[in-house]
Amino acid sequence: MRRPSRSRLFVVHLLVASLFLVLFGRLWQVQVLDGGRYARAAVEDHVRQITVPAVRGRIVDDRGRPLVRNRTAMVVSVDLIQLGRLPGRGRDVLRRLASALGRPYGEIAGRARLCSPTVGRPCWPGSPYQPVPVADGVEERVALQIVERPEVFPGVTAEARPVREYPGGPLAAHVLGYLAPDDVSGGGDPSGTRLVGRDGLEATYDADLRGTPGRREVVVDSAGQVLRVAREQPPRAGATLVTSIDAKVQEVVEKALAKAVRRAPGASTGAAVVLDARTGRVVAMAGYPSYDPRVWTGGISPADYRRLTSGDRPLVPRAIQGQWPPASTWKITSTVAAVKAGKDPRGGYDCSGSYRVGDRSFRNFGGIGHGTMDLRRALVVSCDTIYYRFAHEMWRKDQKAKNPADPMQKTARAFGFGRRTGVDLPGEAAGRVPDRAWKRAYWESTREAACAEARRGHPELARRDPARARYLTAVAAESCTHGYLWTAGDAANFSIGQGDVLVTPLQLARAYAALANGGTLFGPRVARAVVAADGRVLREITPPAEGRLPVGKKTLKYIRDALAEVPRSGTAAAAFAGFPWERVAVAGKTGTAESFGARDTSWFASYAPAGRPRLVTVVVIGNGGTGADAAAPAVREIWEGIYGLGGREAALPGGVPADDLPRLDAAGAEAPAARGEARAARGETAVKGAGPGKAAPEGDSE
Template structure:
């Protein structure tokens, strides 16, 4: 027995030494570190999100504002302390809200590794919103029976409101949940598309913070300190809500009336400042659809409506392009005051290029060539320049008008358009050569012949390419915004602006934080004499030119308008209808461009829409 007792004594003594050593390590050697960690585990930092700034038009009328809505939120910590993890509470909540249980439960989940959306990307110590715009009756059911809904609250919170409904939806954009809460503001909502996205940081404001003490179970015991949030700035735009309404009504009517038309776009720009007064795309949508989240079915309905055709759509410009070709021809040495023959067709190499409907218009000057829109005169200019080895003159001139690159407007997703030339032709050939040179028995004889030609000689800038370019056909692509900017430059004497929609930012206390001015990014390589000549020619288009029918009865003496029709052919589709204009013709203030995709001729669809816009502007 004595050896056994000795072993037990030794074991007991060893255990005591280990315990004493551990106590010394925890309390003395590492005491300060553990004390700090224990204190930190009881303090939590909670972000207080700010109220988002409003967006208003040039007269201060709200385009986007905040309104209070009943929002039901769930305290994640309180929910997880329920015996069943909160399943019964969420089940009752889903029943009151009239939502599927799974939808409510998924919104309360924390976004962690392996958890798919929807989920909550914010702090678990923040209230998690599960439903917005809740009815008063549902809110009272939750508030009056807290024992059935522990951790659930219903309160009035600010949400985005659009007083004009779908007006300027593409311009304004929307807000939606982001991937992670912003570390600076702590909010999970971020601007998506339009002005909401570009000026998101300014509209967000500055988040506040709250320090709370929590117990060992995670429940909040008390608030230690709190710093209030600062509301976002108000964004003042150059948009005139009245003109925007006129533009959208006119655009919708034009697309609806034109047989076969599927979409359209319109832009109104101040030619003196480069500010956007109105801009619209059709079809459109109501941005309120994003408030409170959007279902998959609702998102499917929006397909095709989210593209902002005014800055993202690209089409051949047709005869509206002839302002660049006229300037290039005069620059090449053609007499501004000379006369030129306008036959029904013109031979470019061994191919005949026809006038519109093959009509011969006789001999005329450049003034009449623009107002009557004679194609064959411009075919001649382009072909003769090509024969002289100066085929790149017109593309270079078009680029100087701002085409082939983005305008730099303060909106996301702008397309650059396309100005084809020799270098573009060669780059395209190199990119497609492998496909064109590959033999494919499934190709028809015609397609196979085209592929073979592209394979062998697709890099050549041909005479036909130059001829098509001169009248805005072939591979030329522009956006409505690019075209209105070019016409604004012709109208203002040559200044090429980078357009802006935003005008200023106003702080919550009324201070002007900054003024946003459209920068001048270039000048047209055209003399004042030539620009004045082009303006006079364009002023004749609504009087006795191609748009005379569309403007019949319009008081052009009181409100003289200059403009140009454009009819762009599109393979397998109806023609694209364009009308570009500015007014007053002698001293321009505004430029208006309308495009109707598959709308037919410029005089039949786009020009009447522009007339209605000018009638609205002039009341």
């Protein structure tokens, strides 16, 4: 054999040496140059982030009484990592746990699984390294029995945690709102377990109430077992939200509303609002039916959610989302429009039993004529035909004009109708002020359906109710061919708040507040201030003044004088029979919105004291009958509760809301607002100045 040459051996040695040099160079790079980076990566691979939820801020009324607060409740949680290492992934442990808690196994097992694209609620949306709550509100005795037997319940813990508590139960549920998990938590909650406000004040002021969650970094081993806490940042509690709601007035309003709805045959829905006319603040607001917000604590069941969103939909806040024709309560706007058009309020006008518009006869309520009267009397007895005539004359004038003036629509919008009030609650409806442009747009969107209905008719309804079937078919035929026209009949219906006019109870209350306070139209607000956990006032919330009514002082006084007679001798006299006028004078207006084939919608809008108004109260009862039958008695009951009439304890002595913020100490305990309560007890109503959030000035001169 030939022996390898010296040159070949040298090449081999050189190659081996080069390989070793490259290897040692790479080792030096990894250990020296990049050593810190790899060390950090190795540590980070074993560090897990855990979110520590903050204690949510409370919501209190204008005296500092809690509407929503936190209480501690025993919460049972499981460690998913530890359960995963047990036989059957801990299913036997979960079965024993469900039995001990007296709850279905499916409920516990469902909460103890991780959410994913294929796994929906109930499930855990957070980190598997956090304790996963599977049951809350557990009796302390039961919780202790579980944690004291770790051999039976491995990986199961129990601890006291803050949960939302509602001292008044269903009280002000639509105003307060509720909490639900934030499934898409951008904004600083990597666990995805944050509870956020989904409705009411909880939603609007969520950023203030929720506080700042803390962070905990834990070191885990390769099996996921927590070894130690590396770093911890404590959470910061949320702020307290002070509202203008008076809890006692709210209770009076809800009881009166529920009683009125239950008493009216066929009624099932309604709403009520109490406003401070001088500041625009909401004192009470209620809808019927309502619900108990405690149903959301710990997660709502599918059955409960279906109940809240079906039928009469108790979840809907009807004071701001319910929309009804306002009927004769609307006549305050029509009166102003008539006076601005040149009608003498003290002139004589014929209140006949009916008024002819084209080929249709528009009847007064009940077809009763009341003879010649001025506009004051027309408001007191709620004469329709006088307003039909005014609307018909304005319509004919507009028909000849190149650019129709639409004076009644313009006046209604100046009263704040047809747009949202801007109240600090989500989901507010805008109502509707129909005009020529709206009529055409609506016709264009519904013409095809109307024509189809006119051709098809209503054969099934015709067998049960031939008259209604013929009426609906005729309406559909008219809508198909001429539905784009703003007719004299549309104008007549508009003048008395019927036809296509829609308002929310809060819109109507705001309009009457402007009438009562001298002409200032406020943007209502429920919240008054945001107060930090240490007692500092972070900011105050003031209802903005959004405009002035297009009417002078003399006309406003004339209308107010008329409304003061309605409960005494007008359409609400029966409902207010025997009322102690010497103690509190109430002014108001009834409304009865008629609907073909259904019971009337009942309204009553009012304010008191009539001579120097402070509070406005509006009640609507769907399918409740006439305004005098259902809504007016409910309003009377509210006024009696507020002022303490008829032997009742006064919910708001003197009828004066608190002027000052309640004093909340650093720990969040309530302290009475001494000055405000003393002033209310004395019945004083003087306010220092005018402007947004303070007393509105009297109207200017004509």
